[in-house]
Amino acid sequence: MKKQRDAEATKAKILKVAEKIFADKGFSGTSIAMISKKSGFSDGLILYHFKTKENLYKQVVEKISAQYLETVTGPLDKDLPVEKAMKESLIAAFKFWKNDTTCQRINLWAYLENKEGTSFNETQLTAKLTTYMLSLQEKGYFPGDIHPIVFLTMIIGSIQFWFRYKSRFSKILQLKETENELDDLFLKQFAQMIGKILPGI
Amino acid sequence: MKKQRDAEATKAKILKVAEKIFADKGFSGTSIAMISKKSGFSDGLILYHFKTKENLYKQVVEKISAQYLETVTGPLDKDLPVEKAMKESLIAAFKFWKNDTTCQRINLWAYLENKEGTSFNETQLTAKLTTYMLSLQEKGYFPGDIHPIVFLTMIIGSIQFWFRYKSRFSKILQLKETENELDDLFLKQFAQMIGKILPGI
């Protein structure tokens, strides 16, 4: 059963396990032994395939980072009408963060641990989004008195924070709604608030 | 001067050094040896005073957490008129985050590392803030169709995100403003946006 000798398959499995543990414990908090134990492959094999713990981590981060980038900016690349593109992008991001705590956490770990050359690729994402926003501004879709980075900060910061703390809110205030209901509520009201800021959209 | 056998003083010094290193490297990334080297006290002494690395960490987190709580909720307790209280609180929080990266980072580390019993005390803070908001809502200061936790999420999430990524924004977009100028710009525009959401204030 084991000993299947399919390099790609084992690498994929290792990556998958590593992803979860890195997301949970961060780089320093994760040991090769943890990954080997959970994946069923030996320590040696993990390093045989990935050379180095750091490199394994890098690959994990890159994989997730790419998925995230694709999810969020995908809609913007499809040449939809502006309003629709933005809405889709927002919803896509929201869904992504909602379903994938791994991504959130890896993102934060990467920010804090700041391993050289191992940055979650928010740079590209930010660049893409801001240039998009600037182009909107030029076309008049966007009130000229608000800088896109301020707007973006508000959007992304809020969503990330939401998913980080919604469960605490729920606990503290003893809300009786389910998490899903809360998410819907948040999304609706949040959209409303944005609507007030950008009356055109 | 050192080696003065003043327990409280040494504990304070150790805490101060530990705070910085923990903020920089997180729990797993920090070793007692690092702290002993920077503080000038021996490994043994650090554990003599704090029993355990985990406990030292806990105390660091609690100390910072308390400061934060005090800073942000202080204005709300002073029985000022609502608008002023909120504004002061917002500005206080903003200033706090602006000047103290340590707090930001410890906060995030604590969230991610999630050591048992070592929570950055955002729980109390959130409780305090939301109940405050709810009381405002009752008094009609706050539009009834927006849930306070959504509003809070937006406020706090945005500010935190701002301080986390502003330097990246600056780099990516090659902005020529100084960090201080950017902060001012953000604060002004952000207040504007909130104004649009809460027209009463």
Place this chain on the structure above:
Amino acid sequence: MKKQRDAEATKAKILKVAEKIFADKGFSGTSIAMISKKSGFSDGLILYHFKTKENLYKQVVEKISAQYLETVTGPLDKDLPVEKAMKESLIAAFKFWKNDTTCQRINLWAYLENKEGTSFNETQLTAKLTTYMLSLQEKGYFPGDIHPIVFLTMIIGSIQFWFRYKSRFSKILQLKETENELDDLFLKQFAQMIGKILPGI
């Protein structure tokens, strides 16, 4: 061209590469991986052909040892007149050591590491040389008051030491002669000194 499935050829290539690396780093300092990387053959293949790292080492040592033996004792077997045989043998040994640091080093490594059954075959050499010397002594070619092993020790020890340290001499004393010039100088003076000891020759 590679991957030619010619067992003997690959074994020879591996041996050649292994020889160099073993000479450089010794047994413990050499890993199969080093040899596989330099030779272009896989780890597996190396052990397929040589069974074991230790065995590979043994074969390397034996190969070199045989060459050495042949070079040095060759002239003695050719039934030349005594003086000529000795001179040729001396010069042959000198040339061998001069050109082949590999042999010197493997010889020393083997002496130090002393793996069971992996001796550089100085035993045979010594035996051959001493019996030769003893026969000379019987025939009166050699002063009876000097024991051949003392004489041999002086000859071989000196030459080996020379090649081991000549470059250091050169550096320390900042000699301006080239290595070749130094070798010639040494050989000439050394022969002179031997001449004083064995006046007959």
Place this chain on the structure above:
Amino acid sequence: MKKQRDAEATKAKILKVAEKIFADKGFSGTSIAMISKKSGFSDGLILYHFKTKENLYKQVVEKISAQYLETVTGPLDKDLPVEKAMKESLIAAFKFWKNDTTCQRINLWAYLENKEGTSFNETQLTAKLTTYMLSLQEKGYFPGDIHPIVFLTMIIGSIQFWFRYKSRFSKILQLKETENELDDLFLKQFAQMIGKILPGI
């Protein structure tokens, strides 16, 4: 009994054990575990005191190297008449090598393994000896046609070789003398041979 908490004493013990094992197996062939097992101290402690395996090795080599230097050049510094100084030095060296295989082996290992900065201090020794020889030559004690380094090579190389191979000689030729007798025989005849080369002395 253990747990004596005397840093200098334990360091000394570790050094002593390390010396033996390094002499036996060389740097690569020795593991911290071997030393810890033989010395009774934990792996951790060894590295606590010596920082690094390499550093421990360096200290071992330096210690031995210093002893050697002192032994051999000691007599030359004592302003004895030339003949006596040389004789004493020669005998001292001979005795040293005779009794202390550790030194011989460490010397050779250091030569072969050639760790950076970890050289057995033959450099200083050679320098001292050759300058001494050159001064002799100037004063006419030494035949002008022989270069001191050639002479030195012969002396040192022969002695070292002797102690390296005498036991093999003995085995191969099935000599019935004891090792001590052989040493005496060698020393006497060797001195004789030198006498023939340097008739003045």
Place this chain on the structure above:
DNA sequence: TATGAATGAGGGTTCATTCAT
């Protein structure tokens, strides 16, 4: 014959913690 995936033992080193001083 040849490859390279897979393993388990051992490599040096770091670390939190204990304890004699």
Place this chain on the structure above:
DNA sequence: GATGAATGAACCCTCATTCAT
């Protein structure tokens, strides 16, 4: 209160070797 010697477990990584392909 303070030090630093001492430990044992865990860390990442390398290695010789085996074995499915």
